[in-house]
Amino acid sequence: MEIINYEILKKYPLCDRCFGRLYAKLLHATNIERGRALKLYKALELEAKIKKAKEEGIDYKEELELLKVLVRSGFNKIRLKEVLDENIEKENCPWCRNIFDKQKIDRLLNKTIELLKDYDFDTFLIGTHIPNEIKELEKEIETEFMESIKQEFGREFGKLLAVKLNKMPNKEYPDIVVHINPYTEEIYLQVNPLFIKGRYRKLVRGIPQTRWPCRKCRGKGCEVCNYTGKKYPISVEEIVAKPFLEATKGTDAKFHGAGREDIDVRMLGDGRPFVLEIKEPKIRKIDLNKIAEEVNKDGRVEILNLEFGKREDKVLIKNTPHKKTYRALVECSEKINEEELKLLEKELENRTIYQKTPKRVLHRRADLVRIRKVYKVKVNKVDDNHFEMIIYCDGGLYIKELISGDDGRTNPSVSSILNKQCICKELDVLKVHDDENNEKININNIEGGNNGRNE
Numbered sequence: 276m277e278i279i280n281y282e283i284l285k286k287y288p289l290c291d292r293c294f295g296r297l298y299a300k301l302l303h304a305t306n307i308e309r310g311r312a313l314k315l316y317k318a319l320e321l322e323a324k325i326k327k328a329k330e331e332g333i334d335y336k337e338e339l340e341l342l343k344v345l346v347r348s349g350f351n352k353i354r355l356k357e358v359l360d361e362n363i364e365k366e367n368c369p370w371c372r373n374i375f376d377k378q379k380i381d382r383l384l385n386k387t388i389e390l391l392k393d394y395d396f397d398t399f400l401i402g403t404h405i406p407n408e409i410k411e412l413e414k415e416i417e418t419e420f421m422e423s424i425k426q427e428f429g430r431e432f433g434k435l436l437a438v439k440l441n442k443m444p445n446k447e448y449p450d451i452v453v454h455i456n457p458y459t460e461e462i463y464l465q466v467n468p469l470f471i472k473g474r475y476r477k478l479v480r481g482i483p484q485t486r487w488p489c490r491k492c493r494g495k496g497c498e499v500c501n502y503t504g505k506k507y508p509i510s511v512e513e514i515v516a517k518p519f520l521e522a523t524k525g526t527d528a529k530f531h532g533a534g535r536e537d538i539d540v541r542m543l544g545d546g547r548p549f550v551l552e553i554k555e556p557k558i559r560k561i562d563l564n565k566i567a568e569e570v571n572k573d574g575r576v577e578i579l580n581l582e583f584g585k586r587e588d589k590v591l592i593k594n595t596p597h598k599k600t601y602r603a604l605v606e607c608s609e610k611i612n613e614e615e616l617k618l619l620e621k622e623l624e625n626r627t628i629y630q631k632t633p634k635r636v637l638h639r640r641a642d643l644v645r646i647r648k649v650y651k652v653k654v655n656k657v658d659d660n661h662f663e664m665i666i667y668c669d670g671g672l673y674i675k676e677l678i679s680g681d682d683g684r685t686n687p688s689v690s691s692i693l694n695k696q697c698i699c700k701e702l703d704v705l706k707v708h709d710d711e712n713n714e715k716i717n718i719n720n721i722e723g724g725n726n727g728r729n730e
């Protein structure tokens with residue numbers, strides 16, 4: 276079997292570039308060079324055959340037909356007078372339909388640059404879209420050495436754009452994807468989000484981590500929510516996102532936390548990891564320290580350790596389990612003494628806790644038994660009915676229920692160990708531990724119960 280299929284030109288008069296693309300994986304040559312060379316070789320062979328046939332007076336119909344096909348596909352090196360004395364018009368290439376014409380490319384480049392001029396970016400990617408009929412044609416003529424026209428166009432257009440803009444194409448993390456259909460000349464931009472990671476501290480109680488839509492109107496705005504669409508007027512997400520949205524001129528922001536604390540729980544210590552995703556930013560080079568200062572002026576929320584992140588940080592942050600250290604203020608129905616508190620410390624050390632889904636979250640979570648561990652507990656008596664607990668434990672353990680026992684749904688609990696009804700009056704997260712293996716935990720060094728400053 277022949278490797279080069281010249282017969283295909285009878286049905287489709289492919290231009291040099293497209294014919295060369297059918298064998299793109301052979302030789303380091305451009306598609307145009309390769310296509311032209313293949314046609315040149317064939318034409319040379321045909322010319323020789325025809326000449327010989329003429330001399331010998333034998334039939335050369337087949338050779339002549341293929342030669343005409345080459346001319347129709349744009350090959351113009353044939354000594355027409357000697358072998359081919361009829362006028363044959365070059366036909367339009369059905370595969371590329373002139374999408375590589377310089378004029379067309381220039382027009383597309385200018386249009387793209389015009390669209391991009393409002394955006395700050397370093398890297399881009401060309402996403403080429405081709406009409407279905409071209410895809411079908413490609414499937415029909417495909418060879419094992421072929422490159423798709425989509426690939427060639429994207430690469431060539433990307434190279435030209437990179438030079439014009441002095442920016443780098445980037446397959447993995449492009450700031451902007453230029454979607455382009457060179458056949459219809461439709462172009463639109465996909466402006467990828469900007470990711471900023473850091474840690475946040477929540478210094479006050481009563482604000483949720485993320486926007487909490489009004490349950491009645493589901494965010495549309497109604498009498499219940501005072502037409503804000505929100506159940507709570509402000510969230511950590513909104514406080515943090517506002518100055519970022521202003522600085523980046525992004526359209527929206529999404530806050531991804533490494534877990535979340537309850538609304539009435541403070542997040543202290545060195546904070547909880549988060550990733551902020553800014554949608555469609557116009558500006559990417561922002562001064563993170565300046566924005567942190569602005570957020571921190573708020574007084575309710577602080578952010579620290581800011582750096583630029585990547586898309587996968589968002590997934591990572593959601594899926595990495597974090598151990599926690601909490602501070603809880605416990606109220607007891609009966610008087611407690613130091614001995615009982617020492618016992619509590621001992622009983623809870625390295626203790627496995629069986630915890631059925633708390634009653635207060637049963638309406639939105641499956642009823643199952645979680646098995647979590649408490650590693651260490653430190654207890655300080657405040658007065659006869661109050662004591663403070665510092666608890667170092669697995670993430671996902673419900674602390675309020677660890678204290679109350681949740682009517683026996685959490686076992687053991689502070690209430691069951693002391694045999695007295697206890698409740699959690701205040702709760703703070705003092706540390707979200709993120710380097711589980713390398714971190715040496717010494718909860719005696721973690722202070723609790725001050726104004727929320729725990730450095």
Ligand SMILES: [Zn+2]
Binds near residue numbers: 289291293
């Ligand atoms: Zn073509």
Ligand SMILES: [Zn+2]
Binds near residue numbers: 493495496497
């Ligand atoms: Zn509402």
